[in-house]
Amino acid sequence: MTDTSLKVVLSFDEASNTFTPSGHNLSADKAEEKARTLQGQGLKVKVFDQPSRHKGRSFKTCASCKNAAENLSQQQSDGVEEHWEELPAVAEGGQEG
Ligand SMILES: [Zn+2]
Numbered sequence: 001m002t003d004t005s006l007k008v009v010l011s012f013d014e015a016s017n018t019f020t021p022s023g024h025n026l027s028a029d030k031a032e033e034k035a036r037t038l039q040g041q042g043l044k045v046k047v048f049d050q051p052s053r054h055k056g057r058s059f060k061t062c063a064s065c066k067n068a069a070e071n072l073s074q075q076q077s078d079g080v081e082e083h084w085e086e087l088p089a090v091a092e093g094g095q096e097g
Contacts, residue, residue: 005027005028005049006024006025006026006027006049006050006052006053006054007023007024007026007027007028007030007031007047007048007049007050008021008023008024008025008026008031008047008048008049008050008054008059008064008065008068009021009022009023009024009026009031009034009035009038009045009046009047009048010022010045010046010047010048010065010068010069010072011038011043011044011045011046012043012044012045012046012076013043014044017073017076017077018069018070018073018076019046019068019069019070019072019073019076020069021059021060021062021065021066021068021069022034022038022045022059023059024050024054024056024059024062024064024065025050025053025054031047032047035047046072048068050064
């Protein structure tokens with residue numbers, strides 16, 4: 001087990017056309033789970049590799065997350081076409097909600 005494959009999750013807020021941090025310092029599994037939950041709420045989600053562990057305690061107040069979100073929002077408004085990665089919908093035994 002290592003800390004080297006940490007992920008940051010950003011969700012896209014269509015109301016304000018910006019990305020919002022939704023999680024950081026997550027394992028690949030956790031990030032995928034988070035992304036799937038958010039996608040289930042109809043949000044577009046981006047998952048990125050983190051080069052290093054974020055120091056912010058909470059992604060809500062994390063400067064690194066904020067930077068990532070701002071960069072991405074800027075790319076978005078520059079009209080950079082990107083393919084949204086869609087996670088495969090996995091049918092699982094348990095169902096929520
Ligand atoms: Zn962060």
